[in-house]
Amino acid sequence: MSNIIELKNVCKSFGETEVLHNIDLSIQEGEVVVVIGPSGSGKSTLIRCINCLELISSGELIVDTVRIPEERGRTRQIRLEVGMVFQQFNLFPHMTALENVAFGPCKARKMNKSKATDIARNLLSKVGLAEFENKLPGQLSGGQQQRVAIARALAVSPKVLLFDEPTSALDPEMIGEVLDVMKNIAKDHGMTMVVVTHEMGFAAQVGDRLIFMDDGRIVEEGKPSEVMKNPQSERLKDFLGHVKHH
Amino acid sequence: MGFEFSVITESLPALLAGAKLTWIITILGIVGGMICGILAGLGRIAGTDALGEEPHGIFKPITVAIRYLSGTYVETIRGTPIIVQAMFLYFAFPMLVKAVTDIERFRIEALTAAVITIIFNAGAYIAEIVRGSVISVNKGLLEAGMSLGISRFQLIVHVIGPIAFRRMIPPLGNQFIISLKDTSLFIVIGVGELTRQGQEIMASNFRALEIWLTVAIMYLIMTTVLAMSLRQIERKMKIF
Numbered sequence A: 001m002s003n004i005i006e007l008k009n010v011c012k013s014f015g016e017t018e019v020l021h022n023i024d025l026s027i028q029e030g031e032v033v034v035v036i037g038p039s040g041s042g043k044s045t046l047i048r049c050i051n052c053l054e055l056i057s058s059g060e061l062i063v064d065t066v067r068i069p070e071e072r073g074r075t076r077q078i079r080l081e082v083g084m085v086f087q088q089f090n091l092f093p094h095m096t097a098l099e100n101v102a103f104g105p106c107k108a109r110k111m112n113k114s115k116a117t118d119i120a121r122n123l124l125s126k127v128g129l130a131e132f133e134n135k136l137p138g139q140l141s142g143g144q145q146q147r148v149a150i151a152r153a154l155a156v157s158p159k160v161l162l163f164d165e166p167t168s169a170l171d172p173e174m175i176g177e178v179l180d181v182m183k184n185i186a187k188d189h190g191m192t193m194v195v196v197t198h199e200m201g202f203a204a205q206v207g208d209r210l211i212f213m214d215d216g217r218i219v220e221e222g223k224p225s226e227v228m229k230n231p232q233s234e235r236l237k238d239f240l241g242h243v244k245h246h
Numbered sequence B: 001m002g003f004e005f006s007v008i009t010e011s012l013p014a015l016l017a018g019a020k021l022t023w024i025i026t027i028l029g030i031v032g033g034m035i036c037g038i039l040a041g042l043g044r045i046a047g048t049d050a051l052g053e054e055p056h057g058i059f060k061p062i063t064v065a066i067r068y069l070s071g072t073y074v075e076t077i078r079g080t081p082i083i084v085q086a087m088f089l090y091f092a093f094p095m096l097v098k099a100v101t102d103i104e105r106f107r108i109e110a111l112t113a114a115v116i117t118i119i120f121n122a123g124a125y126i127a128e129i130v131r132g133s134v135i136s137v138n139k140g141l142l143e144a145g146m147s148l149g150i151s152r153f154q155l156i157v158h159v160i161g162p163i164a165f166r167r168m169i170p171p172l173g174n175q176f177i178i179s180l181k182d183t184s185l186f187i188v189i190g191v192g193e194l195t196r197q198g199q200e201i202m203a204s205n206f207r208a209l210e211i212w213l214t215v216a217i218m219y220l221i222m223t224t225v226l227a228m229s230l231r232q233i234e235r236k237m238k239i240f
């Protein structure tokens, strides 16, 4: 299996403060990587660097053969192959669920409208929202919005999906429906996924690898069940203790 | 001298001609001002993350220059009275042209000067309305669009534009009405708009009450039409 994402000695600073320190990380095609860590440890920054929403300050990033920083002009190529799902959903509020999902294939993949709409309908029914296609985001629950957002990200057929705490803004009773959709994507599509989440059950069940970040560094990584059972560092033991009590 | 209704009927043709001119200057000013305002408003945030990501290479100095130019335009117009702007364009600008070129008989028609003034004046204020609305659009929407691989231009047209436009309507209504009323200031460069017509009739018959009452009502009708058209547009747009 080949690496689809590679970070070599990547640092990221905002102004004077460095928030990612010398990150080395390779992710294989089809792998599901779960990232955990305390708030402010750099999880969001790490995955935002992968689809170039943040530009790395030093080091090298290779995504599906595109090299950053050398090929900075090709960030759009990277983004076509790397979709993202956000904590706050970020659906386009003036478009219906169907329009939200069809927008990407239409504008990014230059598909004609009827084909894009077919794809969108298909994906909406896959995430269980076929009968909501004409609703505006404001008329949907948080869980439904996030499922639309996942369908939207899938619609441009990316090779990688990044999730930044996709269930953190949801009421508890809606978390399950979103996690189920994510599990299906991992299983059916064999999609490469990088998931920032505190859902340890999801990590154990779906994750191929668990990464624990603290203070801008990867502190521990390994098979999820093993890392959870046998945390090496005090910080991870501490962190797991906090997460479990939620 | 009581209230003479006949004074109004007699002066009505001249006043209506003035109102028509006021309306024409206003509409040209609003249309031109929108174009100017959208360009300058976007210009002021060119290359910032409000419109996507910061540019690199050659685009960086270009966007800095665009921001600087747009900013200078807006601040210059906002910082000077519209009467001074009209006077400058009508009286001073031809002299400036004469001084720096050999063109002897350059002059600007009063009406042209009025239209240009209102366009640039409204444009500066509309630029701030545009900038404010665009900045207020949740940045996450741009990020979501960019992560789909959609170009910044497409996102500005299909996402930022429509959302920002809806937020612009109330302040735009304000500005359109202000611009309409500002046309009365072009009395100083001799444009025969409504206020000027009223002033001239008044000077000949001294019927201040009838004339200014009629003039006021005509302005009120025109501003009401503007306000109601904007309300219509607002109603037609999807609520979100």
Ligand SMILES: Nc1ncnc2c1ncn2[C@@H]1O[C@H](COP(=O)(O)OP(=O)(O)O)[C@@H](O)[C@H]1O
Residues within 6 Å of the ligand: A014, A019, A037, A038, A039, A040, A041, A042, A043, A044, A045, A046
């Ligand atoms: N745009 C930014 N500007 C300045 N500092 C930032 C920015 N984004 C994140 N940071 C800082 O970087 C650190 C890591 O943030 P983040 O990646 O969001 O952490 P996490 O997602 O793990 O909570 C934090 O200290 C945060 O304050």
Ligand SMILES: [Mg+2]
Residues within 6 Å of the ligand: A043, A044, A045, A164, A165
């Ligand atoms: Mg975060």
